[in-house]
Amino acid sequence: MLRLLLAPLRWLFRVVFALLILFEEWGWEPLRRVFALLARLPVIRHAEVLLRRLPPRWAFIVLLLPSLLILPVKLAAVWFVAKGHVVFGVGVIVAAKVGGTALLAWLFQLIQPALMQLAWFARLYARWTAWKAELLGWVRASGVWRTARAIKLRVKRLFRRGRQTPSA
Template identity: 45%
Template structure:
């Protein structure tokens, strides 16, 4: 009986782990690159000054700013749903994707700029630390799987092919 429960528990953890792995992949391949891309705008002096001011805001304002992109893009997403309802499914879907990308980029950039202020909230600092530790454990588990090792080999082969192709084309 105990073995059956242990197997069931492992199976449930594996199934529940899929959304977590997807969330971590989104963070690694979505949040961070989009935030860095948006950060390139900081080379423009007005944006650089704005970012400097954002780094100085007190914790309550940092928290409010951090929530702003989510709330600010809600009307855009509702418009996208209306477009889908009105028979403009492609346009509505494109608007949802654009809003998601923009919202993710803004949220990521705001987090980078205001993380020290946000960490003044002990509950948030604890949650961020716990998430980071959990994420490291999930990444270590993922890297140990045969699927991840195979995907790494395939990605390395594609990168090598890409480099050869570019060397021939550009060189």
């Protein structure tokens, strides 16, 4: 009986996490590249050199900083929503999520070698990546995903044909 009750919750949990992970997967690399453009600034290049030299424990602390720094911004956004400024509040939350993801992607790229020296982190990271791959496999095997992908490919073909048609 309990299994029957938990099955829909487990499915909902997987869908919500899949959406979050898909956002991260979609946004991680492009946002990292955008942040890399900022890395051309001398102060950012200097910060990168320092970050790459961090010992493992300090690298972990640095990894936590974006979450701690974005928390007050998200709380302010919730306050704006509570005061009736819903669009602004949601905009702040989205901007914080996008900015935080960009910052985290950039940081993680720099400090991952140090983090992997922490045995517990390396184990958790391996489990996380395996679980994430399984979840993304589940999503990509779903009918919704396959249908959306087919629609995307059709739209791409239509746009290509439209560009190839010579103008009169």
